[in-house]
Amino acid sequence: MDIDMIYYSELEEWYTTNAFRSFSVKYVVDNCIYYKIDGKEHAVNAGTYMTACKYDNVYAYNKLPIKSICIDICPDTVLETFTVLTTGHEDFDNFLSGHFKYPEFFESLHSVTNTTIGAKLQQLLSRIEKEKTPDINKEWFMDLSERIIYQEYGNYLALNEINSVKATTRKEVLHRLQLAKEFMDSNYLEIAEIKEIADHCNMSEYHFFRRFKEVYKKTPYQYITEHKMQKARQLLSEKKHTVSEVALLCSFPDVFTFSKSFKKFFGIPPSLVK
Template structure:
């Protein structure tokens, strides 16, 4: 059983202390409040996450109108490796996590996808729901492994690198990426270059060109199709960038690699 639902709390609304047999993740979409986990009291803000292990006493008090997305699941419906490597470490201690903008963007996107899968009445969407839950848990597990001594800029740069490596095909502008990270594009360039000795745009270009070269070597697909698939919006720009970084045009590169194979 995996279930997502929304709870809306009015100002000063209080949920009395109680327990569940299931695991719960409560994501604060907006508003502020306070929660009690066992004997601890912690503040809740937008993009706060409550991780609640089974049989944990917990309660909530809203200080303002507050919307909370509840993700509830029973581990009996999950694969053993998901439980061992993801659920158990993430929920080892019931606690509240306060996410930054760049940390929350990935989780919000995954939760939106889960809401869609839940709305579809077909076994394949049930499988999709389980896969997305594993991705949510994976993101939380990675965050948990982060060195707590790392400063915010280091975590921003690492998030940005991962984002560029995995979402290269849909990035339209660096300004859009900077907005997701919660910083200006100028500041984003600065912290990324300090850590990786290159700019985000140069790194993105290199990631895209690596994908392009692989497809040119290993497939007969049209060059124009490859260009758009990896995220270039104009063919002329793609040809110019490829020639600048690789030294030859895509057509010549493909012929050269074909000749080498033959």
């Protein structure tokens, strides 16, 4: 593909063997699309998008009626974006030479609610629903490419933190850790034990704990606590709840534990939040 394209689809049945004819972003709006890449099947559920490079013989199909957006980005757009981003940026130069030569993107799945790419995809969906055929210019595709490059740069840094010789092993570990992070992002108020997260991404509890800390430089517990603290601060700033109510809403056992954790995290007691 030598042009940038956007396809919006509403299909009862769909099957193809040429799902990734260019670098692609697959955003599923309703239900689920299944992609099989090199023998590994990826289920892209509603509210999730997948990024992947050009592959031959990628199978894709659905089991229920689907709504989805597919975005193909041509090599020239990606390379032009590279040029702008890498000017005078030594870290990015090393990134490109060592890992990120087009089209070697790391296929990954993300929720549209947690990333800048997801925000752009949701805006696109809103425009399609209102305008049917919105006018999308070159700058739009370059902005999307830039967001993808920064996402992949994060993947590159994370992969380098995983202590394994085989690239396929490192990619599989990172894929599972990404599933774990998305699970925590969506369920941080309900998670009672780390084992729940490890089970979700099919890792042993110890292996998950060690790998997560290795890659993200914090423990799963610290990651969940950060989410709780940010949620607590948001609720307190709205002035609709007491400190005791916020402690309960953010899954703390009591107001004393909550207040102590809040002060340690933000440097002020919850009662002083404005």
